[in-house]
Amino acid sequence: MKSLNEVSKREFALRILNVLTTNLESVKTAGVDPTIKVGMLKDLVDASFADEDAQIRIAAECRTATAKSRASTYAAYAAASGVVDMIVGTVGAKEPFSRELRSLRKAMSHATGTGTADAVAAKAEKKTA
Structure with missing residues (x-):
């Protein structure tokens, strides 16, 4: 019965x-x-359907959970980006600190997974400490 999928195998057992x-x-x-x-087959069929129900749930x-995670991540990013915009608007776009913050955001969007964003973040964090 290698060609039968999981649903077909479960239905076969139920029909038998x-x-x-x-x-x-x-x-x-x-x-x-x-x-x-x-009796044995009934127990196995019941367990199979119960396990499938659990898997679906x-x-x-x-x-x-994925949708919730994405929404909270977007909210955190939007808030952090808003803070950057507020700081840049307050201290001036040409200030070194403002440039570092903006470069961090730019590095994060262009260098995901390369470590560049981490280096820029570390540099920006040192300057604020």
């Missing part, structure tokens, strides 16, 4: 359980008592 349950007496008459197998929670 239903067929066995419906035809329990016929199977017993034929000389096989599937009672233990029906967790995936939805992850999407919600």
Whole structure:
């Protein structure tokens, strides 16, 4: 059953359980008592559907958490950018401190993951200390 996907495998198990349950007496008459197998299969099918439900719920929670994370990150960035604009507007765009702050924002947008932004941030933080 390698070609069956997860949903198909779960449905197959459920259908076999239903067929066995419906035809329990016929199977017993034929000389096989599937009672233990029906109980085992029912437990496995129930667990499979419960686990799938949990997976769907967790995936939805992850999407919600991702959206929340993105929104709070955007809010933090917008607030920090607003602070930079306020400082630059107050002390003047030509002041070295203003240039450092603006260069940090520019470096962050152009050098994500290269370490350049970290170097500029460290330099700006030293000057403010």
